[in-house]
Amino acid sequence: MNILPNIKCSVTECSYNKNVQCDAPMIQVARDGNLNHAQNSDNTKCDTFKPKS
Template sequence: MPSIKCSVTECSYNKEVECFAPMIQVARDGNLSNAQNSDNTKCETFKPKG
């Protein structure tokens, strides 16, 4: 998988501002039927550090 930068340091897959999840899932944010920019999306792969 290519290098994926991530600034969400609260995620357990984040190591030194890089994502190490085995796969990435991104979805539209909320009830949107159409994303216009990155603010309209969210990372479904997020897993809080525990």
């Protein structure tokens, strides 16, 4: 599995979080909710999140 370089993640509840680095094979980011346009980072979300089991 390839680790994406320099992707910081502070969401410790995510199974891809390894020592504050994301080790997901890809990252998918989407607009949050029903927004047509994102104007800042608060309007986005990480769809790659996978809770730890």
